[in-house]
Amino acid sequence: MAKVLVAVLYMAVVLIIGFVSARKVKTADSFAVASKEIPFWTNVYSMASAQIGAGATMGVASLVYGGGISGFCLGIGAAAGAVFSGLLFAQKIREANVTTIPELIRNNLGNTVASIMSALTIFMIFGVLAAQIRSLGTILMIFIPSLTLPYACIIMSAIMLCYAVVGGMVAATQTDKLNIAIMILTVMVFIPIIALTKVGGFEGIVTHIDPKYLNPTGMGVSTMISLMLYFGLSGMVNSENFLRICGAKNAKEARGATLTSALLIYLPYMLCCSVIGLAGVLLIPQLGTSDSIIPAMIDQMTGDLSGAFLLAGLLAAVMGTAASVAMVTAVTFTRDVVKRLKPSMDDKATLLIQRVSLIGFTVLGILVAIYGRNIVGIMEDVGAPCGAALVPLFCGIFYWKKKMNPTGAIITIIVAVVSTLSWWILKGPVISHFVFGLLCATVTMIVACNLTYKGGVVEHV
Amino acid sequence: MYKILDFLVMGGGCAIAAYLLFNMIKETFNLGKKK
Numbered sequence: 001m002a003k004v005l006v007a008v009l010y011m012a013v014v015l016i017i018g019f020v021s022a023r024k025v026k027t028a029d030s031f032a033v034a035s036k037e038i039p040f041w042t043n044v045y046s047m048a049s050a051q052i053g054a055g056a057t058m059g060v061a062s063l064v065y066g067g068g069i070s071g072f073c074l075g076i077g078a079a080a081g082a083v084f085s086g087l088l089f090a091q092k093i094r095e096a097n098v099t100t101i102p103e104l105i106r107n108n109l110g111n112t113v114a115s116i117m118s119a120l121t122i123f124m125i126f127g128v129l130a131a132q133i134r135s136l137g138t139i140l141m142i143f144i145p146s147l148t149l150p151y152a153c154i155i156m157s158a159i160m161l162c163y164a165v166v167g168g169m170v171a172a173t174q175t176d177k178l179n180i181a182i183m184i185l186t187v188m189v190f191i192p193i194i195a196l197t198k199v200g201g202f203e204g205i206v207t208h209i210d211p212k213y214l215n216p217t218g219m220g221v222s223t224m225i226s227l228m229l230y231f232g233l234s235g236m237v238n239s240e241n242f243l244r245i246c247g248a249k250n251a252k253e254a255r256g257a258t259l260t261s262a263l264l265i266y267l268p269y270m271l272c273c274s275v276i277g278l279a280g281v282l283l284i285p286q287l288g289t290s291d292s293i294i295p296a297m298i299d300q301m302t303g304d305l306s307g308a309f310l311l312a313g314l315l316a317a318v319m320g321t322a323a324s325v326a327m328v329t330a331v332t333f334t335r336d337v338v339k340r341l342k343p344s345m346d347d348k349a350t351l352l353i354q355r356v357s358l359i360g361f362t363v364l365g366i367l368v369a370i371y372g373r374n375i376v377g378i379m380e381d382v383g384a385p386c387g388a389a390l391v392p393l394f395c396g397i398f399y400w401k402k403k404m405n406p407t408g409a410i411i412t413i414i415v416a417v418v419s420t421l422s423w424w425i426l427k428g429p430v431i432s433h434f435v436f437g438l439l440c441a442t443v444t445m446i447v448a449c450n451l452t453y454k455g456g457v458v459e460h461v
Numbered sequence: 462m463y464k465i466l467d468f469l470v471m472g473g474g475c476a477i478a479a480y481l482l483f484n485m486i487k488e489t490f491n492l493g494k495k496k
Contacts, residue, residue: 041488045481177485184481188474196467203463268477275470 003143006308010315017178038247043257045180047244048265049320051082051235052183057314058135058294060270063227064277066290068213070224071277075270077228081235082266086258089236092398093245094254100328101242101390102336105409108397111340113409117393118336120386120413124234125329126361127382130368132322133157134378137369139315142295143308150370156319157362164323164358180320182313184265186298188272190310194301195279208282226432230380233438234387237394243328326365330358380434384424388437389416392445400449408449416441 038046063071098104101121106114137153144152199205212218219227235241241258248254273294280293287296298310334354339345345353372378392412396404420437422428428436 039488041484045485177489181482181485184478189478192474193471196471201463201467202470206463264477265481268473272470272474 003304003308003311006143006305006312010312013178037249038244039249040253040257042177043244043248043253044261044265045177046247047241047257047261048269049180049183050238050241050244050324051078051261051266052180052269052321057183057187057273057318058138058291060273061277061280061294062290063219064274065280065287065293068215068218069274069278070216070218072271072274073219073224074227074231075267075274077230077232078235079262079267079270080228081232081238082241082262083259084232085236085238085241086255086262089394089398090245090255090258091251093242094248094251097246099243099246100332100335101237101394102332104397105393106336108401109393109404109409110406113393113406113413114336115340116410116413117386117390118332120389120417122329122332122337124383124386124390125325125332126365126368127379129322129325129329129361130365130372130382131378132318132325133160133362133365134369134372135318136160136315136322138292139295139311139318142292142299142311143315150366153366153369156315157322157366160319160322160326161359161362164326180265182309184269186310186313187269187276187294190306191294191297191301192272192275192279195276195283195297198301199279199282205278205282209278210281213278213281222430226435229438230384230387230432230434233391234383237387237390243324243331326358326362329361330354333357333361380432381424384432384434384437385417385420388420388434388441389413391438392416392442396445396449403449403453405449405452405454407452408445411448411452412441412445415444 060071060075063074065071093104096104096107098107102114102118105117133153133156134149136156137149140152140156141147141149147155196202199208206214217224245254245258248257276297277293280287280297284293284296284300287293295311295314298307298314301307302310331354334350334357338353338357339350368378389412393404393409396409416437419440420433423436424433431439
């Protein structure tokens, strides 16, 4: 009963923040990037909250619980991606003064390339949205065990939609502060202390755990490299961070906030998730699905009231990411697809379409969440073709601008999508479909852009 | 060595959490800024 009450209380707080923040939203621009005035620390928490979703919180703990300390490779890869994003791109993105990745591509490679990438980007973010909705449903089922997955997903999506639709990015950044505060206390303070105390510290873990869990390459080197590359590179060109970088006051703050959130929150946070997963092997050896190790640890290791509070914290983290990716999907679709078809659309109509498409994508996300195979699978399978095309193009635009041209870019995108999907369907050996597609796309981009480069000013298609 | 690891994980988590929450409260309520 206490858990349900805390869940209801949490949802009420989220809604109130959304409605209060809604009063600040007057234009489509403030809806999308909070009028580019997000203060430094608010932006740090907002970035961290976007990164700490289902992938970091439940994914890392789940990998370590299932495969031992080698599972932390996901954390290392993801954190490295976030750091490189700050070092290599944050300042340049903010200086470019654009809101979405397709907008950046349009300015550099023309409308045709941007339209193709818009469609691919929407699929990629949509996969993440569906994965977050599935996580929200899974966590709510710990609060209310009698709920089935479809009902749990629908209820949590409705709550997420309420404040995202009403408050937009302003509401998301305001709620992020609450989410990240609870999550930091839960994953970095309470649960590691409780878990390590119960297993007798690291000495207890090393003494009692099966030695296979302590093998640094237990998952297999190729799987580890694939995981690190996928989560590292897709994090480096993360659309959610892109929106937050654009919301920073200036380029210097954008870079600083990205690095601070990666090094001070993201990396230590995932290390704590790994410790929880490792301790979970000893504390809850029989678990139906490794995905639910963190919620199960909270549920079984804490009392009714404190457990309910900490579960609300986990719910808060995934809620923040879900609302954020839903926002990015809606903004990308409105600005890069609808507004391109109807350029004369005024600000009021743009805002309306952003809100309506937000609802539409969430409904579709619920369906994929219910019928998809699992959280990480949805993200990786849907995101791989877009990631394989986007990473080389993104690097090329900022660091090989001279020879980048629309024809070479279109050939690169086609090769990326075809090679990734072929490797996935044919179940190619050794490397993952993302890594194979990435290698093919990078080589293609270098060759194609060199061959099609005509010198002088590039004419956009 | 294991004791040091325990201390780093538990103490480090608390220290980072305290620093972040301090900054969050400071910025949210505009503390320490000249009006």
